[in-house]
Amino acid sequence: MADRVRFGPAGLPVGFDGPLMSVPQYLKNEGLDAFEYQAVRWGVKPQVKREFAEKFKSEALKNDVWVTMHGSYFINLAGDEGVVEKSIERIKACLEATEWLGAESVVFHPGFYGRRSPREAFEICLKALDKLVEYMNTKGFKVYLRPETTGKPSQLGSLDEILAMCQKFDLVYPTIDWAHIYARCGGCFRSKDDYLKVFEKIEKALGSGGIDKLHFHFTNVEYSNKGEVKHRTLDEPFGPDFKILAEVVIENEYKPVIISESPVLDLDAVKMRNILEDLKWRKKK
Numbered sequence: 001m002a003d004r005v006r007f008g009p010a011g012l013p014v015g016f017d018g019p020l021m022s023v024p025q026y027l028k029n030e031g032l033d034a035f036e037y038q039a040v041r042w043g044v045k046p047q048v049k050r051e052f053a054e055k056f057k058s059e060a061l062k063n064d065v066w067v068t069m070h071g072s073y074f075i076n077l078a079g080d081e082g083v084v085e086k087s088i089e090r091i092k093a094c095l096e097a098t099e100w101l102g103a104e105s106v107v108f109h110p111g112f113y114g115r116r117s118p119r120e121a122f123e124i125c126l127k128a129l130d131k132l133v134e135y136m137n138t139k140g141f142k143v144y145l146r147p148e149t150t151g152k153p154s155q156l157g158s159l160d161e162i163l164a165m166c167q168k169f170d171l172v173y174p175t176i177d178w179a180h181i182y183a184r185c186g187g188c189f190r191s192k193d194d195y196l197k198v199f200e201k202i203e204k205a206l207g208s209g210g211i212d213k214l215h216f217h218f219t220n221v222e223y224s225n226k227g228e229v230k231h232r233t234l235d236e237p238f239g240p241d242f243k244i245l246a247e248v249v250i251e252n253e254y255k256p257v258i259i260s261e262s263p264v265l266d267l268d269a270v271k272m273r274n275i276l277e278d279l280k281w282r283k284k285k
């Protein structure tokens, strides 16, 4: 459980060109304290060597940076049998690297409905998750699987589906991608109440344990009737409005880890942190 609201980028900071090992120090200097390691373009085996990962872990600890890992975009736990098997292998490899990195969890997009009904796709995904959880238990991994709410109606991963998956397993918690939910529902976050409904759903499904382990993705997003089109920066005229989410977080003393997926990753993570700090300060006055 995060000890405070934490912020960081999904991947390398935009102006960064040093060795990967100095990312935690770089983030600390920016005032950030989280990092989502991107294994997204890797194949079955994430190219993380154990020795490297363990060094990275000590750098992250030294600089107080919370680490998570984003799995490959090729994962589809609701596809045909062969595809599901390969996806399971990809996630297993990620889990191992995640354990070495001392990361909290593996974040991934669960898959696509394809020609299946949402119900069928969901059931197939559950079976795959079951295999993964069994693997984690056998290995004694102390990490979580975090299926993410997805941004297109063709993708498995509505908020309700993600929460229903998490309900079934102790080691599975949601990644709440606000931009994705927003794109899927045609811009449905307008008031504090709209945001609060998501927290209420999480608590109803997973109890206080779900609220204790909040993991968010945030970016502004452009969308169409087919869902997300393009991630946008906080300065561009697209929603959702981070300020309203920040208010809800402060008022309810939530402690999420907030990962910026904006086109200017860390720069918008800093902006979000500043928005939250500024609101906190105003409320105290």
Ligand SMILES: [Zn+2]
Pocket: 148, 177, 217, 261
């Ligand atoms: Zn995301």
